[in-house]
Amino acid sequence: MRQRSGAIAAGLVWGLGAALALSAVPMVRRWRKGQAKPVDMVRGLAAVPKRYLVDVHHAVERRPGAARMHALVAGGTLAGTTLLAAGIVSAFRNNRFYWASVGVFFTTAIAGTWLVRKRRSPQKPSYLSGGKFLWLPYALGAWNVGGSLLALGQIVGAGGVLFSAVPLFLMLVGGAGIVVQVARGPMRHAFSGVTWLAAHSRPERFGGGRSTELRPLDLAAPMLGAMVPSDFGWNILASFDACIECGRCEQHCPAFAAGQRLNPKALVQGLALAARGEEASAYTGSPAPHAPPVAGKGSLSSPVIGVDGMIHPDTLWACTTCRACVEQCPMMIEHVDTIVDLRRAQTLMLGEVRPGAAEALRHLRESAESGGRPLSARADGLAGENVPVLEEGGETDVLLWLGEGAYELRYARTLRALVKLLNMTGVNFAILGEAELDCGDLARRLGDEATFQMLAGEVIDTLGRRRFKRIVTADPHALNVLRNEYPALGGTWEVLHHTALLDELVSAGRLKLDARTLPPVAYHDPCYLARYNGETDAPRRLLAACCSQTVEMERHGRQAMCCGGGGGNPVSDVDVVERIPDLRMQQAAQSGAAIVAVACPGCTAMLEGVPEPRAEVKDIAELVLDAVVAV
Amino acid sequence: MKAIVLLSAGIDPVSGRPAPVGGEVRAIGLARALGAKTLIGLHAGASVPALADYGGYGLKEIICLSGGEHDPVxxxxQFLIRASNVSAPDLVLAGTRGCGGADTGLLPYRLAEKLGWPIATGIAAPLEEQPAAGRLALAQARARGAVRPVHVTLPCVVTVSDMAECVPSFVFADKRAVQVRDERAERTPQGEMEEGLLRPYRRRPKLISAARTGGTGGQLLVDPTPEEAAAAIIAHLRSLGVLAAADEASSSKMT
Amino acid sequence: MSGVRHRRHPRAERAARVVSGRTRPRYDMAGGGADVVAPSGRRRRDPRNERARLLTTGREGRPRLVRAGLSKLAAASIATVSSVSKKIRIENPEFLIAVIPDMIDGRLDRFDRQLLGAARKLADAGGGAVVVLGARSAPPMHETLGQAGADRVVLTGADGSDPEARVDELVTLLDRLPPRHVLLSESEDGADLARRLAARTGGALAAGVEVLGARQIIRPCGAGRQERASEPASLMTLAPDRIAAWDGAEHEILPLEIENVAPTARNRVQVGALRAADPATMNLGVAPFVVAAGRGVTDFDGFRATVAALHATPGASRVVCDNGDMPRTTQVGASGTVLDAVCYVAFGIAGAPQHLQGLGRVEHVVAVNTDLHAAMVKRAGLAIIADAQHVMPVLCEMLAKERQA
Amino acid sequence: MSANIEALFKPLRIRNITIRNRVMSTSHAPGYGKDGKPQERYQLYHAEKAKGGIGLTMFGGSSSVAHDSPATPWNQVSVVDDSVIPYFQQFADRVHGHGAKLMIQITHMGRRTRWDTDAWLPVIGPSPRREPASRSMPKEMEIEDINRVVKAFADAARRCKEGGLDGLEISGAHGHLLDQFWSPSVNHRVDGYGGSLEHRMRFGIEVLSAIREAVGEDFVVGMRMSGNELLTNGLSQEDCIAIASEYATRGLVDFVNVVGGQARDEMSHAVSLPNMAFPVAPFLHLASAIRREADVPVFHAQRIMDVATAARAVAEGHVDMVAMTRAHIADPHIVNKLAAGRADDIRQCIGAGYCIDRIYVGGDALCLQNAATGREATMPHDVTPTTGPKCKIIIVGGGVAGLEAARVSALRGHDVVLFERENETGGQVNLAAKAGWREALTGIVRWLDAQVRKLGVDVRTGTEATAEMVRIEKPDVVIVATGGAAWRGEVEGADLVHTTADVLSGAVNPAGSVLLYDEMGQHNAASVGEVMATRGCLVEMATHDRLIAQEVGTTNQPVHLRELYKHGVIMTPNMELREVVREGNRLVAVLRNTMTEEEEERLVDHVVVECGTLPREALYMELKEASTNHGQTDIPALLNGVTQPAVANLKNGEYALFRIGDAVAGRNIHAALYDALRLCKDF
Incomplete structure (x- = not known):
């Protein structure tokens, strides 16, 4: 009996394995309806363990409780179950040490299972989903308790109903539950997650690398962007299934926090449900806040955006492309790529953009400037500073890219400070003057790839006709496009953020600063500098050198919260409950900062737009200029 | 209904880069609002890349009359008369004026005269109630948001107001799908040339009068009862015509 | 420069003051009689009455002070009031300049006057006369037209309801004149009519002329990035507010022998009556009828109700906007919105200079104010010295009653 | 904020220079010149505007090119020899250091100056016609004089260029030699320089041609001129447009700087420097008309005080550069505040004309509402926080002295409480502003009040402070700014008269006949006379001075006189009020002629007097004994700009006491503000 129950248990494991494998078949079949992507699956699969243990865990670890839970339950269950599968070999079955090991693993898993249950009990946190998650701990518990009991019986040599029938029954029930969870429930992430990790669309991200640039679209393709789920790459479809609904994206999404009709988790789940042909009601997490109702139906081949579809259009335009969700996602899902793909179809195939955005895009097409302002007016704010203009065929060391912000009175002040610093230190620099067009960032984030490529082509041509060593810009959005997105279109330059250049000048001793006595200063990281480009240190070094007292907001560095100014959100007439910059300035106030240091024209405009009383907003260049004691 | 939209190769007033003319874009929108089934763009001149943008606003076909730039009217x-033999257009739509040339806005009028068609001008939208076939009821846009109903016999030329809100959205996929077809215009002699000297525009201020604070006296009521005061105000406003008569006021409320 | 001048003889004035030989002569400032000597023995003077007693009428209606005293005045030395201002007559013009004004509602508006100003420039450069076509009103209009610079008037019959009939009539009349230049306004109606005329006659049109002289006109073209300077064209439209209206002496309208044309309807295009937009949501700068609140208003809900009842667009003074009682977009004044309204009603607004500047080209002002001396009262065509706060509710009530009736 | 504002921030390129924005200050004579040179005070005054973001500042109104146009009368700049060049260089460096451009006005004033100063040379002009304003009768210029002056202009222009200035304008406005030639009201010559407009323009053409030859192509040369002399027989608007167009077409000028009117007598002087009685930008239409016809940039100043009007003038294209000259005297940091979105912090010029009125009596230009202007070396425009200990400062009185003391103290970082017994701050200025066209005075209070509240001062209006209330606050410093109370003077029967303050406050509302007696010669009596006359009173205004409103400056007094004449007020100078007695229900006022001592009477319904104010000092006296300094301000410390010793050496529980403004002695708004700023900036 005792011997037999061991063998049955091993058989059960194999049976479970088979059932799981079978459950994956429809999933794989569905994914194959997505677009083919050149992915080296063999190398990808080989890399999975490392990707899982390093990169995924790095993200999971940001919630220590979840990491513990996951390590115990996944580790225990997988190890116990795998070991039990080896029980097919009778030699093992006779070994007490073997059973002791099985018992230890399953007992560990029981502890983990208890933690799984505790997550949603007695009260489910809002960021977590319910539904099948609610009985998942019982299925796991049945399986693991069964396994433990069985092992205990084997060790102590006891048999009987308690140590053979009961454990086997528990394992049978638990196993069936697990099969249901994997085939039709959140546990599918075990399989889809592995697939996605192996076939990730940005493998460069693994091992601490960065890959944030949007990829060019073939403008001759019949379908531009994604209108229906099957327009996505097959691996992207897998990534939707890989979502474990942990809600970290939701917790970090600035639009969600401000009640702006976007919940990245609900978005990914909406896409996954649409792809599976399930109804929206199957989703049990928080919805996109205040989003108007939609039909909530979908299929692989029906439009996913729209009131008849799965996701309301407002959701798309609320995204600031800040990448906070992507940064947080333990499954490394690419929310921003997804949103931009969806926007591309809306913009390029349907012309469905918000009136404000349509106006901006029209200006970009017709006058190469999003406000329809004369290109010659861009440098107006620098008129008193005698900045040379780099003409065609000319040469300089540093080409200063002014960006869209230069038109604003406020940011012109920052640029003046920067120009003064460059003049002080004798840096040989110039601007493009009237030849500087919009870099195309806004068009691209709004999904208008056609206008982006048109502008990028002209800009690359303009830059190609001038000689310079590197480009410096105070606009992280322009920096991101010039540095990361133009290479794919044939333009590669060394591009520096102005804080990096100033930091370089200070460390080279060309600029001497004296920390001024100021009230506490907090640095607000621009998304496109910190998350997109990983630059968080140079600005902080500069601040430390020019202000007596710095503080950090709770969310800073790569975890910083967006100001709300990116991704075309400000021109998209987004319905607002709260304004994102208001939330950010509240966070600044909580940190005790009286001055918020910024390094981006978008952040400056958004944060200064917050009604007073609020902290003063100053660009790092301005703070540095005030602190200069010698050059 | 078959409609032709007259297209010109315009420029953006700010940057001077080639750009579609706002009025012509609105003309496409108005044609759609009028329920035009067939919609063709017509350009007097050889095709230029910028014309494809009109495709983005909803034209599937654009015909360019190369050589037509000498005498566009x-x-x-000629093209329209020829087309009438096959399938006559009911409607020719145009913007109020071009953007980048002489910009006189005379062309649609001349064309109507040449075709012997009536012309309805400054139109913002169709009226809700349409008359029997063969006529069209349109809303002419007037300053301060006012409108004037215009009834016109088909076939006709219609110019679209720059205040019209019927701006179609721009769809890149449609732009790349547009068929721009060159058709040789019959050789026409050079039309009249504008005389004078062409030079960069110098912006001149509009007339302003001398600032003044005082004024001439008028009717004066000292310490009237509120009733007297109100009655005087109402009577005065009525005499100026700014306050509708009581019966008009109630009837205008109903419309 | 006002035409009133005072003629004074300081020595005579002094002499006239000497009244009595008392040590301290007296005058009564408020009294109407001669200087008096006070009980104290001091001279008691009333300088105001001293002046009044010596005042008579001088030349051209100026006040004249006769220091020697009026009683000594010879009747002959009283100047006869004369100078009837002379009208300018152009009897045998070298050529004609035709002007076709819009004359919306039969009135000559600012643009029409500018048109006549431009026509005068062209006419006066060579002894021409200005002919107005289209004044459909009775003779009293002649005076206004003459003041605006017209020499002849041709009455036309067709109105704008059938634009083609109107063009037919004008083309015939112009053929009969024929003028050297025809001028219209680049306004909504003028622009349309000018183009219809050009298309019908096949002539050229200089549209939207911004600079006009006898030898040269300049008009923008090329998307407003270029301009074309040329000789004045035979048919021109004038951009609004570019060429000053005639501010010289009145012209006399002389009769013009011309056979009138009976317009025949074509009925291909029919233009109906104007339907106005909702004033409540209209942009203040273009609103035709603005009702504004100032310091004298305290109940702003009541004010808004009044504005709504009048079908007007709401405005406010700076103080009211400073206090946040009305949105900043409603501020009227040099530092707010400058109005272009036909009528402006000011409730409780005294009329600071900056506020009055915001009235820009407002034609008619109604002031309701407690201060008789307020600048707004001086500016008003109808001024009511009363508490705006009491008048508004009654006004509302009356309008509501009318509506019910 | 108006959408036009951006238009102000558009650079303007003229010849070889780019001006960073469209806001400028025109050349004027602040009276800061010293020995004919623009020295430190003059330079700092303009450098402050440059620091404040202005695009172009022009200095040296009426800088002279020749000895017979002396620089002495208004402490102007003399460009007659090379000794001025180093000063120009230093000046230019200072202004360029802040990114602004610097230009000068050079001129020959012709008959519009005095012969009885340094060189005692006769004044010259195109024709011997006396100018009422300068009271000078010129010598008719001979051809040699013309050639000499033309050369003098050219030499002076060369000096300006060598001095590193960015450009210059010659003046043909305000009746200088250039427009003396243009104007048929002055020029009666029969040679080639007189007669037709073409001939009258010749002198200017020769001057400008000689200047261009002297300075070469890389130097901006402009011209200031009138857009309409508003004078019978003067230059009409058409004449002025013709002159501007002709000079522009000939390429002689790179800009024209347009003014309205001229300044050859008292009223026209007041009109050309319009004060608060005038509408905003009264002559913009003249500049606009020239801008329409002449193809050169147009500059224009004249009562453009608020940024909205300035922005509108530029945005609508009426002018290319908008000059806010007096506006910058009130606040030299207009542009920076505007660019920083702090338009509400701009201290807006109210058009009091105090600056200009001072220089016409030989003084230096000072701002009625900004005591730092013209004192940049000693007084801060930006008050910086103290590095010393923070004090508790109690200020009693919310008039302008108290408000300024509160503002400055709060900016220094102190804890400030302000008591005001009325329900609103402003004190006597509120009263003064009730008089006719003086309403704009409220602007002074409005700005101070808003600043004080923004800075978090604890403003307790409707609270009359007592010594006890002050002590409870445990102050370190107490400043008494309780102002003054109107005085009835020493006339016999003073109990029968009212003061002007009684009339303005509404305490009395005289009707019938009124004798208004003015002992001060200031604005108060004249404006109250106007107020009463507009209310229908029969007013006679008597004063012991030689003139009505004798102490009021040249841009304001004519407006008072105009209004008084207009309203039929009888003006009786050289009379002293001796006695008032009741006779029946009327009053008899006894006046004595100050020259002949003859007495006469007026039988009137009311007598109103203006005899100034006496300090309200009761609270000060009560607090004085317990204070460490017995209420005395240490004058050397005050003058040397160091912290008052009483404040520097304060011990716990003690307080120092000061009094400022009219609470010390009745003076004016500027004195009150200067008292406060000077004292509090060092706390």
Whole structure:
């Protein structure tokens, strides 16, 4: 009996394995309806363990409780179950040490299972989903308790109903539950997650690398962007299934926090449900806040955006492309790529953009400037500073890219400070003057790839006709496009953020600063500098050198919260409950900062737009200029 | 209904880069609002890349009359007369004026004259109630948001107001799908040339009068009862015509 | 420069003051009689009455002070009031300049006057006369037209309801004149009519002329990035507010022998009556009828109700906007919105200079104010010295009653 | 904020220079010149505007090119020899250091100056016609004089260029030699320089041609001129447009700087420097008309005080550069505040004309509402926080002295409480502003009040402070700014008269006949006379001075006189009020002629007097004994700009006491503000 129950248990494991494998078949079949992507699956699969243990865990670890839970339950269950599968070999079955090991693993898993249950009990946190998650701990518990009991019986040599029938029954029930969870429930992430990790669309991200640039679209393709789920790459479809609904994206999404009709988790789940042909009601997490109702139906081949579809259009335009969700996602899902793909179809195939955005895009097409302002007016704010203009065929060391912000009175002040610093230190620099067009960032984030490529082509041509060593810009959005997105279109330059250049000048001793006595200063990281480009240190070094007292907001560095100014959100007439910059300035106030240091024209405009009383907003260049004691 | 939209190769007033003319974009929108089934763009001149943008606003087909730039009215009229033999257009729509050339806004009028068609001008939208076939009821846009109903016999030329809100959205996929077809216009002699000297525009201020604070005296009521005061105000406003008569006021409320 | 001048003889004035030989002569400032000597023995003077007693009428209606005293005045030295201002007559013009004004509602508006100003420039450069076509009103209009610079008037019959009939009539009349230049306004109606005329006659049109002289006109073209300077064209439209209205002496309208044309309807295009937009949501700068609140208003809900009842667009003074009682977009004044309204009603607004500047080209002002001396009262065509706060509710009530009736 | 504002921030390129924005200050004579040179005070005054973001500042109104146009009368700049060049260089460096451009006005004033100063040379002009304003009768210029002056202009222009200035304008406005030639009201010559407009323009053409030859192509040369002399027989608007167009077409000028009117007598002087009685930008239409016809940039100043009007003038294209000259005297940091979105912090010029009125009596230009202007070396425009200990400062009185003391103290970082017994701050200025066209005075209070509240001062209006209330606050410093109370003077029967303050406050509302007696010669009596006359009173205004409103400056007094004449007020100078007695229900006022001592009477319904104010000092006296300094301000410390010793050496529980403004002695708004700023900036 005792011997037999061991063998049955091993058989059960194999049976479970088979059932799981079978459950994956429809999933794989569905994914194959997505677009083919050149992915080296063999190398990808080989890399999975490392990707899982390093990169995924790095993200999971940001919630220590979840990491513990996951390590115990996944580790225990997988190890116990795998070991039990080896029980097919009778030699093992006779070994007490073997059973002791099985018992230890399953007992560990029981502890983990208890933690799984505790997550949603007695009260489910809002960021977590319910539904099948609610009985998942019982299925796991049945399986693991069964396994433990069985092992205990084997060790102590006891048999009987308690140590053979009961454990086997528990394992049978638990196993069936697990099969249901994997085939039709959140546990599918075990399989889809592995697939996605192996076939990730940005493998460069693994091992601490960065890959944030949007990829060019073939403008001759019949379908531009994604209108229906099957327009996505097959691996992207897998990534939707890989979502474990942990809600970290939701917790970090600035639009969600401000009640702006976007919940990245609900978005990914909406896409996954649409792809599976399930109804929206199957989703049990928080919805996109205040989003108007939609039909909530979908299929692989029906439009996913729209009131008849799965996701309301407002959701798309609320995204600031800040990448906070992507940064947080333990499954490394690419929310921003997804949103931009969806926007591309809306913009390029349907012309469905918000009136404000349509106006901006029209200006970009017709006058190469999003406000329809004369290109010659861009440098107006620098008129008193005698900045040379780099003409065609000319040469300089540093080409200063002014960006869209230069038109604003406020940011012109920052640029003046920067120009003064460059003049002080004798840096040989110039601007493009009237030849500087919009870099195309806004068009691209709004999904208008056609206008982006048109502008990028002209800009690359303009830059190609001038000689310079590197480009410096105070606009992280322009920096991101010039540095990361133009290479794919044939333009590669060394591009520096102005804080990096100033930091370089200070460390080279060309600029001497004296920390001024100021009230506490907090640095607000621009998304496109910190998350997109990983630059968080140079600005902080500069601040430390020019202000007596710095503080950090709770969310800073790569975890910083967006100001709300990116991704075309400000021109998209987004319905607002709260304004994102208001939330950010509240966070600044909580940190005790009286001055918020910024390094981006978008952040400056958004944060200064917050009604007073609020902290003063100053660009790092301005703070540095005030602190200069010698050059 | 078959409609032709007259297209010109315009420029953006700020940057000077080639750009579609706002009025012509609105003309496409108005044609759609009028329920035009067939919608063709017509350009007197050889095709230029910027014309494809009109495709983005909803034109599937654009015909360019190469050589027509010498005398656009003649070229367009010839084309339209020829087209009438096959399937006559009911409607020719145009913007109020071009953007980048002489910009006089005279072309649609001349074309209507040449075709012997009536012309309805400054139109913002169709009226809700349409008359029997063969006529069209349109809303002419007037300053301060006012409108004037215009009834016109088909076939006709219609110019679209720059205040019209019927701006179609721009769809890149449609732009790349547009068929721009070159058709040789019959050789026409060079039309009249504008005389004078062409030079960069110098912006001149509009007239302003001398600032003044005082004024001439008028009717004066000292310490009237509120009733007297109100009655005087109402009577005065009525005499100026700014306050509708009581019966008009109630009837205007109903419309 | 006002035409009133005072003629004074300081020595005579002094002499006239000497009244009595008392040590301290007296005058009564408020009294109407001669200087008096006070009980104290001091001279008691009333300088105001001293002046009044010596005042008579001088030349051209100026006040004249006769220091020697009026009683000594010879009747002959009283100047006869004369100078009837002379009208300018152009009897045998070298050529004609035709002007076709819009004359919306039969009135000559600012643009029409500018048109006549431009026509005068062209006419006066060579002894021409200005002919107005289209004044459909009775003779009293002649005076206004003459003041605006017209020499002849041709009455036309067709109105704008059938634009083609109107063009037919004008083309015939112009053929009969024929003028050297025809001028219209680049306004909504003028622009349309000018183009219809050009298309019908096949002539050229200089549209939207911004600079006009006898030898040269300049008009923008090329998307407003270029301009074309040329000789004045035979048919021109004038951009609004570019050429000053005639501010010289009145012209006399002389009769013009011309056979009138009976317009025949074509009925291909029919233009109906104007339907106005909702004033409540209209942009203040273009609103035709603005009702504004100032310091004298305290109940702003009541004010808004009044504005709504009048079908007007709401406005406010700076103080009211400073206090946040009305949105900043409603501020009227040099530092707010400058109005272009036909009528402006000011409730409780005294009329600071900056506020009055915001009235820009407002034609008619109604002031309701407690201060008789307020600048707004001086500016008003109808001024009511009363508490705006009491008048508004009654006004509302009356309008509501009318509506019910 | 108006959408036009951006238009102000558009750079303007003229010849070889780019001006960073469209806001400028025109050349004027602040009276800061010293020995004919623009020295430190003059330079700092303009450098402050440059620091404040202005695009172009022009200095040296009426800088002279020749000895017979002396620089002495208004402490102007003399460009007659090379000794001025180093000063120009230093000046230019200072202004360029802040990114602004610097230009000068050079001129020959012709008959519009005095012969009885340094060189005692006769004044010259195109024709011997006396100018009422300068009271000078010129010598008719001979051809040699013309050639000499033309050369003098050219030499002076060369000096300006060598001095590193960015450009210059010659003046043909305000009746200088250039427009003396243009104007048929002055020029009666029969040679080639007189007669037709073409001939009258010749002198200017020769001057400008000689200047261009002297300075070469890389130097901006402009011209200031009138857009309409508003004078019978003067230059009409058409004449002025013709002159501007002709000079522009000939390429002689790179800009024209347009003014309205001229300044050859008292009223026209007041009109050309319009004060608060005038509408905003009264002559913009003249500049606009020239801008329409002449193809050169147009500059224009004249009562453009608020940024909205300035922005509108530029945005609508009426002018290319908008000059806010007096506006910058009130606040030299207009542009920076505007660019920083702090338009509400701009201290807006109210058009009091105090600056200009001072220089016409030989003084230096000072701002009625900004005591730092013209004192940049000693007084801060930006008050910086103290590095010393923070004090508790109690200020009693919310008039302008108290408000300024509160503002400055709060900016220094102190804890400030302000008591005001009325329900609103402003004190006597509120009263003064009730008089006719003086309403704009409220602007002074409005700005101070808003600043004080923004800075978090604890403003307790409707609270009359007592010594006890002050002590409870445990102050370190107490400043008494309780102002003054109107005085009835020493006339016999003073109990029968009212003061002007009684009339303005509404305490009395005289009707019938009124004798208004003015002992001060200031604005108060004249404006109250106007107020009463507009209310229908029969007013006679008597004063012991030689003139009505004798102490009021040249841009304001004519407006008072105009209004008084207009309203039929009888003006009786050289009379002293001796006695008032009741006779029946009327009053008899006894006046004595100050020259002949003859007495006469007026039988009137009311007598109103203006005899100034006496300090309200009761609270000060009560607090004085317990204070460490017995209420005395240490004058050397005050003058040397160091912290008052009483404040520097304060011990716990003690307080120092000061009094400022009219609470010390009745003076004016500027004195009150200067008292406060000077004292509090060092706390």
């Amino acid at each position: 003649a070229a367009l009229a």
